[in-house]
Amino acid sequence: MATIRRDIGAGHYFIFDDTLVSHPNEDMFSSHFWQLQNKVTGQAKGRGTTIFIQHEQQQWVLRHYKRGGMIGKLLSDQYFFVGVEHSRAFKEFRLLSLMQRQGLRVPVPVAARVHRRGLIYRADLITQNIPYSRDLHHMLCEAPLSNDDWSNVGKALAAMHNCQVYHHDANIRNIMMDNNRHIWLIDFDRCEVRSGESWKQSNLDRLLRSLRKEKEKNTTFHWEFAQWQYFLSGYKGAINAPS
Ligand SMILES: Nc1ncnc2c1ncn2[C@@H]1O[C@H](COP(=O)(O)OP(=O)(O)O)[C@@H](O)[C@H]1O
Ligand SMILES: [Mg+2]
Known part of the structure; x- marks a missing residue:
């Protein structure tokens, strides 16, 4: 796998495995986009919102980062921006690829995105579905x-x-x-x-x-x-x- 980071301006940052995705874009991280195409095969309700996607022979899991607890009620999905490499999504993506390289059974990271607006950001992560799990x-x-x-x-x-x-x-x-x-x-x-x-x-x-x-x-x-x-x-x- 080759990890690519792409900053496309206006506060949009992507990190992705270019053997799994060639051109990441905002739509990929929108559950609405996948729903309109009838490609959502299920969802899981944890702290965040997680949906399962079937797209061109690939099965993906898309998670939007959300807060739990009291602060979560006010700032449900917003985090303070202190650099894209420190974002929740980029850190999880990089950690998953590191563990995967070490041979651990963890989800394969596909792509993550960070959208910054001023002092805050929102983020999402796509991983490969663990089959039959x-x-x-x-x-x-x-x-x-x-x-x-x-x-x-x-x-x-x-x-x-x-x-x-x-x-x-x-x-x-x-x-x-x-x-x-x-x-x-x-x-x-x-x-x-x-x-x-x-x-x-x-x-x-x-x-x-x-x-x-x-x-x-x-x-x-x-x-x-x-x-x-x-x-x-x-x-x-x-x-x-x-x-
Ligand atoms: N890669 C994956 N393959 C299969 N199922 C997954 C995968 N990632 C998450 N899930 C399912 O979605 C649920 C929620 O995902 P998780 O990453 O634990 O987010 P959170 O607990 O923050 O909502 C999990 O408990 C699991 O059932
Ligand atoms: Mg969980």
């Missing part, structure tokens, strides 16, 4: 994972940590499984490469908290604390000991 929250509402699956989830987190990547929101909804039972990690907004080891445990704590919370919230949620040990043994077996 579902997030673990969905899966656990239906059936338990095997001990081997849990061990593989641990291995996936360890592989990410071996690349020194910190996940800002390592919850069960940001882990996917495909039809070959391979584990994929998603949603790298505000994630980053960090040095040291001490932050790694906080990602594991976050995941355990999210499992406990979902177990309380959902009447059927097929997860027991006893299975956490299989996650941990997968993780510990795969994590590089710090030198």
